[in-house]
Amino acid sequence: xxxxxxxxxxxxxxxxxxxxxxxxxxxxxxxxxxxxxxxxxxxxxxxxxxxxxxxxxxxxxxxxxxxxxxxxxxxxxxxxxxxxxxxxxxxxxxxxxxxxxxxxxxxxxxxxxxxxxxxxxxxxxxxxxxxxxxxxxxxxxxxxxxxxxxxxxxxxxxxxxxxxxxxxxxxxxxxxxxxxxxxxxxxxxxxxxxxxxxxxxxxxxxxxxxxxxxxxxxxxxxxxxxxxxxxxxxxxxxxxxxxxxxxxxxxxxxxxxxxxxxxxxxxxxxxxxxxxxxxxxxxxxxxxx
Numbered sequence: 001x002x003x004x005x006x007x008x009x010x011x012x013x014x015x016x017x018x019x020x021x022x023x024x025x026x027x028x029x030x031x032x033x034x035x036x037x038x039x040x041x042x043x044x045x046x047x048x049x050x051x052x053x054x055x056x057x058x059x060x061x062x063x064x065x066x067x068x069x070x071x072x073x074x075x076x077x078x079x080x081x082x083x084x085x086x087x088x089x090x091x092x093x094x095x096x097x098x099x100x101x102x103x104x105x106x107x108x109x110x111x112x113x114x115x116x117x118x119x120x121x122x123x124x125x126x127x128x129x130x131x132x133x134x135x136x137x138x139x140x141x142x143x144x145x146x147x148x149x150x151x152x153x154x155x156x157x158x159x160x161x162x163x164x165x166x167x168x169x170x171x172x173x174x175x176x177x178x179x180x181x182x183x184x185x186x187x188x189x190x191x192x193x194x195x196x197x198x199x200x201x202x203x204x205x206x207x208x209x210x211x212x213x214x215x216x217x218x219x220x221x222x223x224x225x226x227x228x229x230x231x232x233x234x235x236x237x238x239x240x241x242x243x244x245x246x247x248x249x250x251x252x253x254x255x256x257x258x259x260x261x262x263x264x265x266x267x268x269x270x271x272x273x274x275x276x277x278x279x280x281x282x283x284x285x286x287x288x289x
Contacts, residue, residue: 001068004076004097004130005171007042008211008234017229017285020044020213021278022080022142022239024051026063027267028246031274033067033075039279041286042074044098044235048081052091061094080237085118088131092122098130100174100213104137108160111135115168135164136176138216142239143182151180155200158207165208172211172235177201177228179216183240187219194220198227205232213237222284229285236285241277249273 002010011018019036023029023045036043047060057079064077079091079099088099101118103111115133122131137154156175165173178197186192196214205212214233217225218240225236253269260266283289 001072002074003128007074012234015230016287017234017236018042018044019282019285020046020078020235020237021242022046022048022051024054027270028242028274029063031271032278035275035278035282036075037073039282039288041282043282044076044078046078046080049083049087057090058094061096065095085121088118088122089125092125092129096129098132100132100134102134104134108135112164112167115170119169130171132172132174132213133164133168133170134174135160138176138179139181141182142243144185144188148180148184151176155197156204158203161204162207165210172213173208174213174215175204179214181216183219188244196220196224196228198231201228201233202231225284238281242274245273245277246270
């Protein structure tokens with residue numbers, strides 16, 4: 001079985017990206033895994049601090065490891081948006097393949113200092129664990145927002161990206177390039193799409209040579225995602241779209257029979273709804289659509 005680093009390096013050579021989908025329950029994991037298996041492409045599932053608190057850090061790791069081992073399939077687990085060293089260490093001990101050590105709210109030099117220290121401790125636990133750092137401002141919360149924040153002042157410059165990567169030694173960088181956590185209601189309805197600073201992505205790639213992650217990709221125009229991958233994005237995060245699909249699928253399952261109370265009869269509709277989103281995005285990221 002290839003390591004996550006190997007998978008990302010192979011994806012970069014092929015100018016495709018690995019899809020990353022956040023999960024908050026077994027239904028979402030089941031749906032994402034089914035989509036990746038059907039398309040025969042590697043996939044990353046992510047669990048944020050809140051999602052890990054709900055699922056259990058070791059429990060979600062055990063589920064993903066079991067799927068990977070039983071089916072000999074490249075599914076990987078990421079500790080998404082981890083804001084404390086303690087949380088990152090817990091994920092490392094549980095066997096996560098990567099961690100997003102997100103101190104982007106701090107001043108740059110403090111972000112560098114703490115990230116560098118975290119990498120040393122995490123690599124001592126698991127040398128193969130990938131550590132991702134984040135700089136810039138892309139907002140917070142994979143939710144439906146009433147309005148979009150002004151993120152133009154928080155965009156990552158190529159010089160900042162270069163300095164951060166060189167000073168910390170992060171394996172992966174998450175920059176702010178016009179992306180935004182969450183979606184607007186108009187995006188859920190499909191009337192409005194997010195757009196990225198594609199030239200900035202290419203410049204950051206050239207200045208760092210680093211593996212790059214695009215966070216907050218839900219609701220982004222398909223063509224922007226294609227061009228972002230061509231410009232150097234290696235991992236694309238989808239979360240809010242998954243949550244919308246989970247809600248819609250669950251409501252559809254309950255509506256099919258208002259009196260049904262057996263979970264395995266209600267939940268397949270939610271699995272199918274989530275799987276459709278994951279399949280669509282994986283096809284796009286892997287040049288299959």
